[in-house]
Amino acid sequence: MPKLATWIRECDEAHFARFFEKCAGLQVFNARQHVDFDPAQADGLLLSGGPDISREFLKQDVRDPSLIEEPEPARDAWEFAAVRAALDAGKPLLAICKGHQVLNVALGGTLYLDIRGHNAPELKMQNVQPLRHAASAKHRFELVNSSHHQAIDRPADGFEIEAWCATDDIIEQVRLRNYPWCIGVQFHPERDMSYATLFEDFLEQLRK
Numbered sequence: 539m540p541k542l543a544t545w546i547r548e549c550d551e552a553h554f555a556r557f558f559e560k561c562a563g564l565q566v567f568n569a570r571q572h573v574d575f576d577p578a579q580a581d582g583l584l585l586s587g588g589p590d591i592s593r594e595f596l597k598q599d600v601r602d603p604s605l606i607e608e609p610e611p612a613r614d615a616w617e618f619a620a621v622r623a624a625l626d627a628g629k630p631l632l633a634i635c636k637g638h639q640v641l642n643v644a645l646g647g648t649l650y651l652d653i654r655g656h657n658a659p660e661l662k663m664q665n666v667q668p669l670r671h672a673a674s675a676k677h678r679f680e681l682v683n684s685s686h687h688q689a690i691d692r693p694a695d696g697f698e699i700e701a702w703c704a705t706d707d708i709i710e711q712v713r714l715r716n717y718p719w720c721i722g723v724q725f726h727p728e729r730d731m732s733y734a735t736l737f738e739d740f741l742e743q744l745r746k
Contacts, residue, residue, distance in 0.1 A: 585637025645694030
């Protein structure tokens with residue numbers, strides 16, 4: 539049975555469960571509850587949404603610490619270690635919202651610590667933000683529910699940028715080049731079944 543390592547907030551569990559139940563026998567180890575589970579024992583890693591990355595994990599100057607909202611250092615320590623373990627083993631990795639940013643920072647990239655126009659209330663659940671895509675992108679969503687106040691600034695080495703916000707070019711989707719399967723998205727595919735193809739692709743990688 540495939541094993542998935544992740545850290546999911548209580549408020550997001552029901553959203554993800556709709557997709558997980560479609561993968562027969564999937565065992566989900568949520569580090570928020572299974573604190574002793576070693577992510578190296580999993581078949582893949584899911585990095586989900588959450589608060590801002592703690593200052594001590596960022597690889598850039600933070601001139602205004604007040605821009606970092608509600609950090610969780612213990613979660614960050616687990617996620618950064620889990621990213622390294624997954625990538626070292628070549629395991630599939632899906633990174634969502636905060637996870638998209640964690641993946642970028644873990645690989646040496648930097649963040650915009652505060653941006654405008656991406657945290658309006660309607661962006662949390664409604665697919666209203668338009669994207670433009672690179673020709674190489676396999677997963678293409680024309681309108682997304684992208685709600686956030688931080689974003690990728692300098693992309694990590696090895697990232698293939700697959701989608702940008704059509705109005706201001708904020709990076710919304712990346713793929714790790716020359717790697718079996720690793721995708722990061724700034725939006726929230728767990729909140730809408732219209733993103734099912736992305737989860738189906740990821741979960742199929744876990745089965746392999």
